[in-house]
Every structure is written in C-alpha cells, then in structure tokens.
Amino acid sequence: MTWAIRPQGSAWLHRAQVPLQVALYVGLFLLSEQLVSWLHLPLPANIVGMLLLLAMIMLHVLPLGWVKAGAGWLLAEMLLFFVPAVVAVVNYGDLLRVEGWRILLVIGVSTMLVLAATSLVVERVYRFELWLSARKQGASDE
Incomplete structure (x- = not known):
C-alpha cells in the first residue's frame, strides 16, 4: 500500500x-x-x-x-526571453543586411576592448596582491 x-x-x-x-x-x-x-x-x-x-x-x-x-x-525556456530580440532581427532584416557588418564590427571591437581592459585590471590586481604578500612577508621576517 x-x-x-x-x-x-x-x-x-x-x-x-x-x-x-x-x-x-x-x-x-x-x-x-x-x-x-x-x-x-x-x-x-x-x-x-x-x-x-x-x-x-x-x-x-x-x-x-x-x-x-x-x-x-x-x-x-531561455529562448522565450530572447523572443523580442529575434522579432527585432526579423523586423529590421534590411538594416542588418546593409549595415550588419558595421554592427558586427562594433560588437567585435567593443568585446575585444572589454576583454583587454579586464585582463589589464586583473594583471594589475594580481601584481598588487603579490606586492602586498611580499611586503607582509618582509615585515614578518624583521
């Protein structure tokens, strides 16, 4: 049962x-x-x-x-959240055919700039952390 x-x-x-x-x-x-x-x-x-x-x-x-x-x-169900974007692509197909390469170029360049800036910030923070660690290590040795 x-x-x-x-x-x-x-x-x-x-x-x-x-x-x-x-x-x-x-x-x-x-x-x-x-x-x-x-x-x-x-x-x-x-x-x-x-x-x-x-x-x-x-x-x-x-x-x-x-x-x-x-x-x-x-x-x-994430596709439902992107339906407005898909509708915009369908409605503005002519614009994308004419100016699409420029839009993709802007997206590509801006993505590369964001990635480059992020990598520079991460590298600087990493070096700063190493410097702080070495400074702390030097202070504890004295």
Missing part, C-alpha cells in the same frame, strides 16, 4: 517543485530590490539576489537541490 501512495506523492512533489523554486527566485528578487532600496546599494537587484542565493547555497542555508530544478527549467 505504501508503494502506491509514495509514487503519487513524489509525482505531485516533482510537479510542484519547479513552480515553487521559480516563486523562490521571484521572492528573492523582490527581497533584493528592497535591500538595494533601503541600503542604497550601487548594484542592481538581480545581482544582489544572485549573491544572496549564492551565499545561502554556500552557507548550506538552502540546499542546492532545492533550486536545481527551477534553474534547469528557466535555462531550458
């Missing part, structure tokens, strides 16, 4: 899991919006929400399994 009840209960739980997890994401976003507003944080609410979610997972407040199915569903 327990075998008959168990699959039905787990099937119901499995179907309810994704909507509950998506509701958790929405609630976390609303909370992060309030935090950004109250604390006057310079970060957008979605970044604060992701950092809160990461902290809850890392601190084992929220098990990874509790958010995995909802995240998988959102990633699987």
Whole structure:
C-alpha cells in the first residue's frame, strides 16, 4: 500500500517543485530590490539576489537541490526571453543586411576592448596582491 501512495506523492512533489523554486527566485528578487532600496546599494537587484542565493547555497542555508530544478527549467525556456530580440532581427532584416557588418564590427571591437581592459585590471590586481604578500612577508621576517 505504501508503494502506491509514495509514487503519487513524489509525482505531485516533482510537479510542484519547479513552480515553487521559480516563486523562490521571484521572492528573492523582490527581497533584493528592497535591500538595494533601503541600503542604497550601487548594484542592481538581480545581482544582489544572485549573491544572496549564492551565499545561502554556500552557507548550506538552502540546499542546492532545492533550486536545481527551477534553474534547469528557466535555462531550458531561455529562448522565450530572447523572443523580442529575434522579432527585432526579423523586423529590421534590411538594416542588418546593409549595415550588419558595421554592427558586427562594433560588437567585435567593443568585446575585444572589454576583454583587454579586464585582463589589464586583473594583471594589475594580481601584481598588487603579490606586492602586498611580499611586503607582509618582509615585515614578518624583521
């Protein structure tokens, strides 16, 4: 008898899991919006929400399994989030055929500039960390 009840209960739980997890994401976003507003944080609410979610997972407040199915569903349905961009490409096809190479050139150059600037900043910070470490090591040797 327990075998008959168990699959039905787990099937119901499995179907309810994704909507509950998506509701958790929405609630976390609303909370992060309030935090950004109250604390006057310079970060957008979605970044604060992701950092809160990461902290809850890392601190084992929220098990990874509790958010995995909802995240998988959102990633699987991500095309829906890009429908407006696809519609814009279809509506402005003539513009893209004429000016598309310029748009791609701007995207390519700007991506390369961002990558170069990021690598320079990372390199400088790494050298600064090495300098601080050597300075700390020299101070402890004396």
